[in-house]
Amino acid sequence: MTPSASRSGNRTGVAATVAAACFIGAAGGAHATDGYFSQGYGVQSKGIAGAGLALSKETLAIANNPAAAFALGNRVDVDLDYFQADRHASLVGNAYGADQTFDGNGGGPSPIPEFGLTRRLSERWAIGLAVYGNGGMATDYKTNPFGRFGASGPAGVSLVQVFIAPTLAYQIAPGHSLGVSLDIGGQQFKAHGVQPFAGYSINPANFTNRASTTAWGYGAKVGYVGQWTPRLSVGAFYQSRTFSDKFGKYAGLFAEGGGFDIPSSYGVGLAYKATDRLDLIADVHRIDYAEIASVGHPLGLLFAGNPFGSANGPGFGWRNVTAVKLGVNYTIDPAWQVRAGWGYATNPVPASQTLLNILAPGVVTNQFTVGATWTHPSGLQVSAYALEAPRNTVRGSGSIPGGAGGFGGGEANISLAETAFGLGLGWRY
Numbered sequence: 001m002t003p004s005a006s007r008s009g010n011r012t013g014v015a016a017t018v019a020a021a022c023f024i025g026a027a028g029g030a031h032a033t034d035g036y037f038s039q040g041y042g043v044q045s046k047g048i049a050g051a052g053l054a055l056s057k058e059t060l061a062i063a064n065n066p067a068a069a070f071a072l073g074n075r076v077d078v079d080l081d082y083f084q085a086d087r088h089a090s091l092v093g094n095a096y097g098a099d100q101t102f103d104g105n106g107g108g109p110s111p112i113p114e115f116g117l118t119r120r121l122s123e124r125w126a127i128g129l130a131v132y133g134n135g136g137m138a139t140d141y142k143t144n145p146f147g148r149f150g151a152s153g154p155a156g157v158s159l160v161q162v163f164i165a166p167t168l169a170y171q172i173a174p175g176h177s178l179g180v181s182l183d184i185g186g187q188q189f190k191a192h193g194v195q196p197f198a199g200y201s202i203n204p205a206n207f208t209n210r211a212s213t214t215a216w217g218y219g220a221k222v223g224y225v226g227q228w229t230p231r232l233s234v235g236a237f238y239q240s241r242t243f244s245d246k247f248g249k250y251a252g253l254f255a256e257g258g259g260f261d262i263p264s265s266y267g268v269g270l271a272y273k274a275t276d277r278l279d280l281i282a283d284v285h286r287i288d289y290a291e292i293a294s295v296g297h298p299l300g301l302l303f304a305g306n307p308f309g310s311a312n313g314p315g316f317g318w319r320n321v322t323a324v325k326l327g328v329n330y331t332i333d334p335a336w337q338v339r340a341g342w343g344y345a346t347n348p349v350p351a352s353q354t355l356l357n358i359l360a361p362g363v364v365t366n367q368f369t370v371g372a373t374w375t376h377p378s379g380l381q382v383s384a385y386a387l388e389a390p391r392n393t394v395r396g397s398g399s400i401p402g403g404a405g406g407f408g409g410g411e412a413n414i415s416l417a418e419t420a421f422g423l424g425l426g427w428r429y
Contacts (some may be wrong), residue, residue, distance in 0.1 A: 022216045033322045033389050033418060034345040035362045036159065037265070037287055041063075041114065041132045043079045043424030047385035048327025048343030051283040053235030053269025054225060055329070057373075058383070058426050059116030062128045062167045064267075065223035065237045066179030069128035069169035072118040074429050079417040080113040081422035087139050088393070094400060095408030098146035104361070105138030106154065112422075118167075128167035130181070133160065134262075144193045147359050149407060155367040157195025157359045158212075161262060162186045165221065169258040175227035183219040185262050188212055191253060194359070196407075201308035203252030210249035215263065217244030240268040241291065255293035255313035263288045263295070267323075269419040277332075281341075289318040289348055299356055303401065310344020316360055317353030322346050327369075335375055339385075343367040351397035356411040361414035364389040381426040391417035 031040040033050075040050020042060025052061055056068035059077045087104035118128040140156040150174035162185070169179035190212040219242035225235040235397040242262035251258035267285035274280050290296035297315035306312045326376065327341030345364055349357045357363075393415035402409025 012098040018372040027094040033343070033364050033387070034285065034319065034366050035287055035321045036360070037134050037321075038132070039242075039323070039343055039345070039367055039387070039389035040325070041130070042077065042116065043081075043383040043385050043422045044371065044373060046081075046330060046387065047339040047383070048208035049325040049367055049369045050323075051269060051281040051325035051327045051341060051343075052271075053223075053237060053267060053283050054233040055235075055269075055271035055279060055281050056225065056414050057329075058270065058424070059118045059128060060130055060132060062116065062118065062179065062181065063132045063163070063165060065225055065235050066128070066165070066167040066181040066191040066221055067100060067169055067178055067235070070120070070126040070177040071225065072126075072128075073120050075116075075118050075409070075426060076429060077114075077116040077424055077426040078425040079114040079422055081420055081423035082115070083112055083420045084266050084418070085138070086417040086419075087361050089141070089145050089361065090413045091145060091148070091400070092411050092413065094421075095402070097150055100144045100145075102141050102143055102206055104139040104141045104156065104356075104358070106142045106156070107138055107158070110138075111340055115305045117320040123277075124171045124402050126169045130165045130167065131162070132165075133162045136338045139359055139361070141193070141358075145412075146194060146196050149196035149417060151195045153193050153209075155359070157191045158189065159360075160188045163344040174297055177225055179223045181221040183221055183239065183242055185217040185244060186251045187215045187217070187244060187247075187260065187262070189215075189247050189250065189260070190239070191250060194253075197308060198242050198252065200302055201406070202323050203257075203309045204254065206249055206258070207252040207308065213247050213249040215247055215260065217242045219243065219262065235269045235271075236267065240264055249267045252309040254309065254381055255297055255315055255320040256311055257309055259276050260294050277330055281325075281329065283323075285323040285325070287321045287323070290320050298353055298403075299401075306428075314356075315348060318362075319346070319350060323404040329408035337373040337375075341369040343369070347392065347394060349394050349414070351394060352399055354394055354396040354399040355401075355407070356415050357414055357417065358396075358412055361394075361416045363392050363394050363416050364418055365392050365412060366390055367418075379428045381424075383424040383426065385422050387418070387420040389416075389418035391415055398412065
């Protein structure tokens with residue numbers, strides 16, 4: 001499934017049309033708390049910190065675990081999230097200017113839509129479709145942190161990733177299902193205000209201030225969910241790397257001439273029915289950010305003779321992320337459910353890599369969530385959730401090159417806090 005240069009103009013009309021519509025809906029950005037992946041998909045799952053590999057309550061569950069499509073039957077869900085990030089950076093001890101703090105929130109809040117559909121075909125087969133997003137590498141510094149190095153105008157980046165996932169699920173035995181999704185991934189990216197680094201690129205003309213560019217890619221996801229005992233369910237998934245076309249307008253910024261594949265991820269989950277009304281849910285997810293050169297390569301490669309845009313060029317220096325998600329769901333009566341959750345994701349940004357990550361400070365670790373669902377006698381459900389991710393700060397250590405590096409030494413510190421809430425409608429048909 002390796003991409004080739006000829007793929008760029010050969011996407012199917014259906015994929016292009018659907019993905020373009022998704023970008024229109026999600027152009028403001030996407031909700032991200034596990035690096036630049038969303039902490040979960042679907043309003044009910046987000047109310048328990050994104051857990052739910054083994055507990056499927058809405059069709060967006062197939063975004064993580066395609067095996068959920070069978071248990072859900074004939075159902076439709078439409079969600080809308082509101083996401084606000086608070087991004088800051090500071091430069092201290094730098095030879096080219098006084099200590100200074102910068103606000104990266106010029107872009108404002110983001111509305112984010114999601115959609116899911118499942119349908120039972122027979123006693124063994126079901127199909128589904130999920131449309132959902134990742135993102136979060138979105139910053140807009142009206143006062144440019146790189147101005148002291150020669151940059152002009154504001155600085156920032158924006159990355160939006162939208163997945164369209166047609167899904168097929170099969171019940172291999174009563175209470176046990178397997179599922180597979182084709183992941184059609186669309187990405188939109190732009191960068192501005194990072195001119196000082198262009199001189200270190202093999203292609204400085206395609207490095208910064210090139211407006212938005214889009215790329216398409218394909219991958220796959222497989223999943224399992226099973227009822228192991230009357231009270232215990234188990235779920236698991238694996239999502240392959242999504243091989244994507246290159247960002248041609250930023251061929252001088254990203255390693256491998258603009259390469260920016262979407263990393264693989266995988267996880268396992270448990271759901272335990274402690275009482276007839278109380279469910280306890282736990283997931284562990286892993287995201288392999290470091291396998292993507294433009295994301296995982298450290299800045300130090302630049303000073304080892306690998307310019308930006310080259311095959312072994314520098315990236316953001318991100319590490320792989322492990323995310324733990326714990327939640328409770330309580331059924332008060334046939335009309336009302338309430339839920340809460342806590343999630344923890346390891347920080348992907350090492351202290352030595354904070355300079356470039358002024359543009360992408362995806363360093364939130366803890367997330368706290370609450371949610372509720374009201375069910376009408378007709379079966380229509382209205383769900384809501386709220387999330388608070390407290391500020392996490394990464395203080396640089398050896399982060400700004402000095403001496404031969406030419407950036408005056410000192411440290412770059414970055415921080416991020418997030419708030420989100422969402423509303424979802426779901427119904428069976």
